[in-house]
Amino acid sequence: MWGVPFGLVGGRLYHVATDYQLYFGEGRNPINALYVWRGGLGVWGAVALGAVGVAIGARLKGIRLLPVLDAVAPGVLVAQAIGRWGNWFNQELYGRPTDLPWGLEIDDAHRPSQYVGQDVLFHPTFLYESLWALAAFAVVIWLDRRFNLGHGRVAALYVMAYTAGRGWIETLRIDDVQLDDVAGLRLNTWTSLVLFVLAAVYFVISARRHPGRETEVYRRPREPEPASSEA
Numbered sequence: 001m002w003g004v005p006f007g008l009v010g011g012r013l014y015h016v017a018t019d020y021q022l023y024f025g026e027g028r029n030p031i032n033a034l035y036v037w038r039g040g041l042g043v044w045g046a047v048a049l050g051a052v053g054v055a056i057g058a059r060l061k062g063i064r065l066l067p068v069l070d071a072v073a074p075g076v077l078v079a080q081a082i083g084r085w086g087n088w089f090n091q092e093l094y095g096r097p098t099d100l101p102w103g104l105e106i107d108d109a110h111r112p113s114q115y116v117g118q119d120v121l122f123h124p125t126f127l128y129e130s131l132w133a134l135a136a137f138a139v140v141i142w143l144d145r146r147f148n149l150g151h152g153r154v155a156a157l158y159v160m161a162y163t164a165g166r167g168w169i170e171t172l173r174i175d176d177v178q179l180d181d182v183a184g185l186r187l188n189t190w191t192s193l194v195l196f197v198l199a200a201v202y203f204v205i206s207a208r209r210h211p212g213r214e215t216e217v218y219r220r221p222r223e224p225e226p227a228s229s230e231a
Contacts, residue, residue: 001057002053002054002056002057003050003051003053003054003057003072004050004053005053006049006050006052006053006054006056007046007047007049007050007053008036008041008046009049010042010045010046010047010048010049010050010052011041011042011043011045011046011049012033012036012041012042012045013042013045013049014041014042014043014044014045014046014048015040015041015042015045016033017042017045018042018187019040040092043080044188044191044195047076051069054068054069054072062218062219062220063217063218063219064214064216064217064218064219066150066151066152066155066214067150067214067217068217069152069154069155070144070149070150070151070152070153070154070155071154072155073140073154073155073157073158074137074140074141074144074154074158076158077133077134077136077137077140077158077161077162078133078134078137080129080130080133080162081129081130081131081133081134081137082130084126084127084129084130084133085126085130087126088124088126088127090110091106091107091110092110092175093125093126093173093175094106094122094123094124094125094126094173094174094175095122095123095124095125095169095172095173095174096122096123096172096173096174097115097120097121097122097123098121098122098123099121100121100123102124102127103121103122103123103124104121104122104123104124104127105121106122112174122174123172125169125172125173128165128169128172129165129166129169132162132165132166132169133162133165136158136161136162136165139161140154140157140158140161143157144157148212148213149213150210150212150213150214151206151209151210151213151214152202152206153202153203153206153207156199156200156202156203156206157199157203159195159196159198159199160196160199160200160203163191163192163193163195163196163199164192164196166188166192167189167192167193167196170186170188170189170192171186171189173186
């Protein structure tokens with residue numbers, strides 16, 4: 001209830017910030033940035049601000065944040081796997097040309113100008129990311145059950161698993177982003193690398209300081225349930 005609306009706002013803000021040329025400048029109308037049905041959403045902004053919403057909801061309920069993030073993280077991978085199929089319907093966020101048998105047909109209206117009229121197929125990078133997210137979900141669940149993770153390590157594992165795939169998938173994409181090519185890499189590639197390192201460092205430190213899983217998820221002990229008056 002808290003994470004989803006915050007995530008939508010964060011996703012839109014990230015998209016507008018990284019593709020600001022679509023909304024600001026000569027011949028552009030900034031009010032279009034508010035039209036969420038035109039344009040897109042940035043996953044990193046959605047995850048970041050969505051986590052803020054989760055933190056607010058957890059605090060209002062008196063629940064510790066890290067157990068909540070651990071509980072939510074695997075489901076987010078499944079949600080991302082489903083959400084990526086929107087790119088197929090919109091014919092967007094595909095990769096460079098390929099001769100592979102699962103190459104994707106893209107209408108000329110949705111192609112970069114250099115490929116208009118050419119008989120080429122493209123990498124379905126959103127399909128790669130969808131399959132990767134589902135595989136990451138299975139791995140995260142297995143590792144959690146195998147090693148009894150807690151204290152935010154499931155969430156850290158989610159970040160590591162997702163960014164590992166997102167990093168190489170970004171190298172296949174050819175869609176334009178205003179803030180692309182930072183020191184030779186796409187902005188989203190750098191974001192994936194930085195988040196992977198930060199999550200890995202947290203995972204190691206957390207495992208050393210807090211082995212095992214939390215035994216209490218509420219910030220204060222809960223009041224015992226009143227005894228039933230029935231005989």
